[in-house]
Amino acid sequence: xxxxxxxxxxxxxxxxxxxxxxxxxxxxxxxxxxxxxxxxxxxxxxxxxxxxxxxxxxxxxxxxxxxxxxxxxxxxxxxxxxxxxxxxxxxxxxxxxxxxxxxxxxxxxxxxxxxxxxxxxxxxxxxxxxxxxxxxxxxxxxxxxxxxxxxxxxxxxxxxxxxxxxxxxxxxxxxxxxxxxxxxxxxxxxxxxxxxxxxxxxxxxxxxxxxxxxxxxxxxxxxxxxxxxxxxxxxxxxxxxxxxxxxxxxxxxxxxxxxxxxxxxxxxxxx
Ligand SMILES: CC(C)(COP(=O)(O)OP(=O)(O)OC[C@H]1O[C@@H](n2cnc3c(N)ncnc32)[C@H](O)[C@@H]1OP(=O)(O)O)[C@@H](O)C(=O)NCCC(=O)NCCS
Numbered sequence: 618x619x620x621x622x623x624x625x626x627x628x629x630x631x632x633x634x635x636x637x638x639x640x641x642x643x644x645x646x647x648x649x650x651x652x653x654x655x656x657x658x659x660x661x662x663x664x665x666x667x668x669x670x671x672x673x674x675x676x677x678x679x680x681x682x683x684x685x686x687x688x689x690x691x692x693x694x695x696x697x698x699x700x701x702x703x704x705x706x707x708x709x710x711x712x713x714x715x716x717x718x719x720x721x722x723x724x725x726x727x728x729x730x731x732x733x734x735x736x737x738x739x740x741x742x743x744x745x746x747x748x749x750x751x752x753x754x755x756x757x758x759x760x761x762x763x764x765x766x767x768x769x770x771x772x773x774x775x776x777x778x779x780x781x782x783x784x785x786x787x788x789x790x791x792x793x794x795x796x797x798x799x800x801x802x803x804x805x806x807x808x809x810x811x812x813x814x815x816x817x818x819x820x821x822x823x824x825x826x827x828x829x830x831x832x833x834x835x836x837x838x839x840x841x842x843x844x845x846x847x848x849x850x851x852x853x854x855x856x857x858x859x860x861x862x863x864x865x866x867x868x869x870x871x872x873x874x875x876x877x878x879x880x881x882x883x884x885x886x887x888x
Contacts, residue, residue, distance in 0.1 A: 700861025728766030729823030766820020779821035
């Protein structure tokens with residue numbers, strides 16, 4: 618059974634034969650191993666070209682910014698999974714990555730798409746970015762939806778990671794339309810949404826890396842790759858000094874059962 622109309626049976630990423638492995642037109646052993654750092658290689662793998670020095674520095678900064686943030690939900694999921702299945706690092710790692718959604722940890726993608734939508738709206742309607750941003754914020758407010766890339770439960774007065782990334786983008790000279798859009802949104806959001814809403818790291822990552830030339834369609838790869846490194850640290854520590862069951866015990870204590878009581882439970886309470 619054939620599904621769909623795909624007729625381009627090609628891949629341009631890699632190929633191998635008995636003696637060689639070719640990656641993006643370069644020989645893995647002669648040109649890459651021992652000769653390229655991993656961030657350049659990541660860029661080359663995804664885009665087919667090595668990054669410029671500024672693109673590499675921006676990517677490094679984003680990866681370092683999002684790799685680790687303590688015992689966040691995805692890390693807890695990973696560590697509890699490893700405690701329950703110490704032989705399954707891959708399962709525990711996957712458990713951590715699966716939790717990287719649009720609310721926390723994986724929200725760079727939705728924020729990037731939102732910035733692109735605001736820019737597209739400005740272009741389609743022939744307005745400046747500020748006009749499109751204000752209209753979009755009013756729309757989100759009316760729909761009671763959250764502004765992607767703004768707000769943080771802990772860094773409520775300003776996410777220091779975001780400020781640092783934006784400063785690096787300015788210093789590297791990569792700042793462009795996406796960062797302009799994010800800054801305009803952050804300027805107007807507190808008044809329109811009526812609460813302090815600082816730029817968070819998941820707003821700064823897409824703005825800075827999109828301005829550096831990374832594609833919107835591959836945005837999600839950035840936090841996923843970075844958190845894989847952070848998760849490796851947590852899984853190694855978990856294997857040496859486990860806290861997975863301590864966390865699950867505290868979750869159990871923190872949450873009260875308010876469902877219907879069984880006859881046996883009621884009887885046992887009465888003694
Ligand atoms: C990250 C986030 C979950 C933190 O939320 P929080 O500070 O714990 O706040 P809550 O989700 O409890 O919301 C509290 C109030 O602030 C509002 N709020 C919080 N972030 C908001 C945002 N980005 N846009 C609009 N309103 C927001 C909520 O709607 C809520 O309003 P209400 O009291 O009228 O219902 C939230 O800011 C958010 O969803 N941001 C967008 C997604 C994002 O960028 N995530 C990346 C985080 S690094």
